[in-house]
Amino acid sequence: MLWVDKYRPKTLAQVIVHEDIAQNLKKLVNEQDCPHLLFYGPSGSGKKTLIMALLRQIFGPSAEKVKVENRNWKIDAGSRTIDLELTTLTSTNHVELSPGDAGFQDRYIVQEIIKELAKDRPLDTKGKKGFKVLVLNEVDKLSREAQHSLRRTMEKYSAYCRLILCCNSSSKVTEAIRSRCLNIRVNAPSEEQIVKVLEFIGKKEGLQLPSGFAARIAEKSNRNLRRAILSFETCRVQQYPFTSNQAIPPMDWEEYISEIATDIMKEQSPKRLFQVRGKVYELLVNCIPPEIVLKRLLYELLKKLDAELKHEVCHWAAYYEHRMRLGQKAIFHIEAFVAKFMSIYKAFLIATFG
Amino acid sequence: METYSKVTRFFFICNYISRIIEPLASRCAKFRFKPLSEEIMSSRILHICDQEGLNLDSEALSTLSSISQGDLRRAITYLQGAARLFGSSISSKDLISVSGVIPQEVVEALYATCKSGNFDLANKEVNNVIAEGYPVSQMISQLFNVVVEADDVPDEQKARICKSLAEADKRLVDGADEYLQLLDVASNTMRALCNMPQEFSFET
Numbered sequence: 001m002l003w004v005d006k007y008r009p010k011t012l013a014q015v016i017v018h019e020d021i022a023q024n025l026k027k028l029v030n031e032q033d034c035p036h037l038l039f040y041g042p043s044g045s046g047k048k049t050l051i052m053a054l055l056r057q058i059f060g061p062s063a064e065k066v067k068v069e070n071r072n073w074k075i076d077a078g079s080r081t082i083d084l085e086l087t088t089l090t091s092t093n094h095v096e097l098s099p100g101d102a103g104f105q106d107r108y109i110v111q112e113i114i115k116e117l118a119k120d121r122p123l124d125t126k127g128k129k130g131f132k133v134l135v136l137n138e139v140d141k142l143s144r145e146a147q148h149s150l151r152r153t154m155e156k157y158s159a160y161c162r163l164i165l166c167c168n169s170s171s172k173v174t175e176a177i178r179s180r181c182l183n184i185r186v187n188a189p190s191e192e193q194i195v196k197v198l199e200f201i202g203k204k205e206g207l208q209l210p211s212g213f214a215a216r217i218a219e220k221s222n223r224n225l226r227r228a229i230l231s232f233e234t235c236r237v238q239q240y241p242f243t244s245n246q247a248i249p250p251m252d253w254e255e256y257i258s259e260i261a262t263d264i265m266k267e268q269s270p271k272r273l274f275q276v277r278g279k280v281y282e283l284l285v286n287c288i289p290p291e292i293v294l295k296r297l298l299y300e301l302l303k304k305l306d307a308e309l310k311h312e313v314c315h316w317a318a319y320y321e322h323r324m325r326l327g328q329k330a331i332f333h334i335e336a337f338v339a340k341f342m343s344i345y346k347a348f349l350i351a352t353f354g
Numbered sequence: 355m356e357t358y359s360k361v362t363r364f365f366f367i368c369n370y371i372s373r374i375i376e377p378l379a380s381r382c383a384k385f386r387f388k389p390l391s392e393e394i395m396s397s398r399i400l401h402i403c404d405q406e407g408l409n410l411d412s413e414a415l416s417t418l419s420s421i422s423q424g425d426l427r428r429a430i431t432y433l434q435g436a437a438r439l440f441g442s443s444i445s446s447k448d449l450i451s452v453s454g455v456i457p458q459e460v461v462e463a464l465y466a467t468c469k470s471g472n473f474d475l476a477n478k479e480v481n482n483v484i485a486e487g488y489p490v491s492q493m494i495s496q497l498f499n500v501v502v503e504a505d506d507v508p509d510e511q512k513a514r515i516c517k518s519l520a521e522a523d524k525r526l527v528d529g530a531d532e533y534l535q536l537l538d539v540a541s542n543t544m545r546a547l548c549n550m551p552q553e554f555s556f557e558t
Contacts, residue, residue: 187487
């Protein structure tokens with residue numbers, strides 16, 4: 001079992017990183033009812049962990065007994081029927097799904113499937129907790145229409161169903177939904193907090209941690225706790241006992257992008273652009289999200305550039321990322337950015353060195 | 355509407371009368387609702403606090419009225435959220451944390467790095483804002499307030515900054531990446547504040 005899963009806090013009391021949020025959530029559900037919740041924050045900050053711990057707090061251990069279901073839905077949309085396949089995680093009291101998986105048909109999921117799930121109210125003989133919880137992941141990936149339909153569903157079934165929404169950026173969630181939920185911001189843990197968690201895991205595993213080693217992992221992790229724990233475990237597999245100057249293996253795709261950046265800086269020509277295209281394709285084929293490729297490429301390029309060029313390059317990165325979002329094929333836009341960069345950089349070199 | 359006027363009456367509710375087509379608007383008697391005044395809002399909020407047994411000091415009350423921007427429903431939602439999370443004694447900090455408004459220090463810090471003219475510093479600050487999970491759309495609207503209220507910035511520079519803010523806001527609505535957009539805004543703001551040339555020198 002990966003350490004990331006093994007040491008994931010199961011209850012709100014065990015949470016180490018966001019203790020204040022955990023305390024507040026506890027208070028929130030101690031009263032009988034709970035409002036709709038919207039968790040937002042960068043990845044690896046612990047949104048999902050908090051949600052699972054919260055469910056356990058509400059429903060007790062039964063919330064952990066989940067089964068994965070792959071169901072086919074037939075939706076009657078007036079003149080035609082639409083077939084949708086969707087994976088859901090269900091326990092007796094909650095259902096979890098990622099409506100974003102359905103792509104452009106996400107509106108039907110929100111309108112029909114959530115309605116169906118929300119309709120059957122759990123019978124609880126003790127007369128408590130007469131509501132079901134629906135956990136929706138990645139709500140920021142939902143289309144506008146789907147978000148508008150969600151708003152209606154939320155109001156209509158609010159008597160028997162509570163929604164817990166989870167997303168990275170709350171800018172992409174419409175105001176109407178945000179104002180109906182209690183917003184909970186989950187910030188990325190600070191480097192000290194990551195060090196604390198790594199030391200905690202090290203102690204549980206009985207490992208000797210040289211001083212400064214955990215701090216270096218934390219620094220490399222970009223304040224992403226999941227990533228820190230994963231690279232900690234990788235280090236453990238590669239070499240134990242740890243030495244204080246042990247190399248922390250970087251992600252291979254990051255290496256690869258750094259290579260691309262070096263290529264671009266070395267030579268600016270159509271031939272080089274063609275080679276770079278091959279490499280970018282390689283990344284996309286391996287399921288690295290295009291915006292992450294672009295962001296990382298910008299990061300690598302900014303490290304190497306003169307101050308006067310930085311403004312210009314970051315402007316174009318923002319410009320092409322926006323275009324990528326509007327368009328269909330990501331490769332065009334990444335390549336356009338690379339070409340733009342080459343032309344700017346070449347002009348800069350000519351102006352400076354003649 | 356006209357055929358059934360004997361048996362049916364329509365009540366229309368809208369935000370902007372100008373967006374209702376003229377033939378429809380002319381068939382209705384219009385009632386205009388003005389935004390609620392500050393006194394009415396605060397008296398209502400205090401009434402709710404009284405009924406629910408909440409403790410709200412005057413600083414928290416003024417924070418509440420500023421973050422809700424004259425929207426009573428929003429003010430009540432924030433109040434309820436804060437009451438559920440933090441118990442009966444509510445401070446202005448609690449209200450800010452449930453409303454999703456970014457603390458003023460964070461906005462000021464970003465603005466200060468833009469003023470310093472150091473790109474790497476600004477980049478670091480932008481990274482920090484993203485890692486803290488603050489919504490960038492909110493950041494842009496608060497940055498807008500800071501820029502407009504700044505006394506030491508000439509109008510032309512203000513206009514340049516506002517233009518880039520508007521551009522970024524539109525792109526965010528289209529679903530663009532938050533980090534890149536905020537970085538672009540920071541870079542534009544910096545170039546305007548430090549009187550760097552607006553045009554790029556190496557664009558071909």
